[in-house]
Amino acid sequence: MHKSPYKYIAIEGNIGSGKTSLASHISEDYNAMLILEQFEDNSFLPKFYKDQARYAFPLELSFLAERYQQLKSLLSNQDIFKDFTISDYFINKSLIFSRKTLQSEEYKLYHKLFEIISQMIPRPDLLVYLYSSVERLQENIRKRDRSYEQNIKNEYLESIQQSYFDFIRQQKNLRILIIDTNNIDFVNNIEDYNKVVDVIFRDYPIGIHRIQF
Numbered sequence: 063m064h065k066s067p068y069k070y071i072a073i074e075g076n077i078g079s080g081k082t083s084l085a086s087h088i089s090e091d092y093n094a095m096l097i098l099e100q101f102e103d104n105s106f107l108p109k110f111y112k113d114q115a116r117y118a119f120p121l122e123l124s125f126l127a128e129r130y131q132q133l134k135s136l137l138s139n140q141d142i143f144k145d146f147t148i149s150d151y152f153i154n155k156s157l158i159f160s161r162k163t164l165q166s167e168e169y170k171l172y173h174k175l176f177e178i179i180s181q182m183i184p185r186p187d188l189l190v191y192l193y194s195s196v197e198r199l200q201e202n203i204r205k206r207d208r209s210y211e212q213n214i215k216n217e218y219l220e221s222i223q224q225s226y227f228d229f230i231r232q233q234k235n236l237r238i239l240i241i242d243t244n245n246i247d248f249v250n251n252i253e254d255y256n257k258v259v260d261v262i263f264r265d266y267p268i269g270i271h272r273i274q275f
Contacts, residue, residue, distance in 0.1 A: 064259055067265040069187055070147045071088075078194070078199040082098060091259075104125065108210040118163040118165075133149075152186060158225045161225055191239070193240055240273070242272070
């Protein structure tokens with residue numbers, strides 16, 4: 063039985079990478095407090111996918127407010143009966159997505175708000191990035207069959223992927239693990255899932271670490 067060397071793990075990745083499935087599974091198996099992003103309750107999301115220019119700013123602001131409120135509340139009130147905390151997002155994803163969706167002046171204002179808010183949120187001890195090709199992401203998106211996601215363009219997924227890579231390269235004081243998941247299925251294959259858990263629960267130094275199966 064594995065034991066996490068970290069008190070707070072954040073799972074990140076592009077749309078359809080399996081963040082929520084992995085975080086949920088680990089929380090059940092290893093007595094972790096689970097924090098899930100409540101994106102399905104956001105009324106702006108379906109509108110954004112139909113008209114990005116019009117709804118990008120209210121969408122990103124609403125996401126930022128929801129993420130801040132949730133993380134501030136849950137991370138400051140740790141469950142003493144849980145061994146660690148795992149979430150299916152890192153608050154910095156707010157900048158990663160907004161940089162691609164907002165106009166220049168909107169992004170400048172948004173960035174100022176983010177800098178104020180993010181200082182009040184603990185950083186994860188380990189940030190896990192699940193890397194999948196755009197083709198694999200689209201396959202996963204089709205399988206989970208959310209109506210508002212079915213018209214997401216490859217170009218959008220590629221731009222988000224690139225934004226994550228840009229963010230990761232800029233980090234100096236963060237422990238980051240990049241897992242290439244293109245050749246495994248940790249959602250439906252227990253052996254693959256156990257491989258992923260094994261590499262996540264290793265004790266890594268600060269820096270960027272890459273795993274490919």
